[in-house]
Amino acid sequence: MNRTLLLVLAASLLLTFTRPVTAEESAADLVTVDEVLADMARVPELEKLGLLAEPPPGHFDRINDATEIARAIAATVNTDPPLYGSRAVTAALLAVHGAWESNNRRCARGDSGRSWGYLQLSITHTSRYLACDPFMATPKWLRLAQRVWCWGNPPGAELAAVESGRCDAAWDKTQHRLAVAKQIADDVAHARLARE
DSSP: OOOHHHHHHHHOOOOOHOOOEEEEEEHHHOHHHHHHHHHHHHSSSSOOOOOOOOOOOGGGGSSTTTHHHHHHHHHTTTSOOOOOOHHHHHHHHHHHHHHHTTTTTTEEEEGGTTTETTTTTTTTTTTTTHHHHHHHHHHHHHHHHHHHOTTOOTTTHHHHHHSSSSSTTTTTHHHHHHHHHHHHHHHHHHHHHHHO
């Protein structure tokens, strides 16, 4: 098949399977700062894998830097493409990750000084200044997760690669975090519907 025919076929498939998002759909999908804070409030106080029941909520929304981090998460997930096709899950995942990586401290230091910020970005490829600014760190972390492609692995493998640098490491931790984030996003959505 020649290149022109392939381009025409690709363009027609793209037009067939995509449609513009309406203003109502777009506004309904937006994540608010209050919803991100609600996500943070629901994150279990400890990351314990393999338990039958999650520990009680850690109320990470009460940490001094939580509101600034929630604003950065909402701003990022409302403008960048989400993970797993859901802004709510992406916001909850960032809330879970930030709570368990740094206790929601904007400039937390970890890994013997090799990782910084609430998302614990490696300063091998990121400056400490960027890692400690939630409005710069959040889109950086999200882009890293979106760029990783772990061929043949289920959803969550890209999170393992962001965590450890490898698709085949940190599986239990990333699968647990993704499951917790999905449950939190679902709980927050139900609470919002109950209020409306």
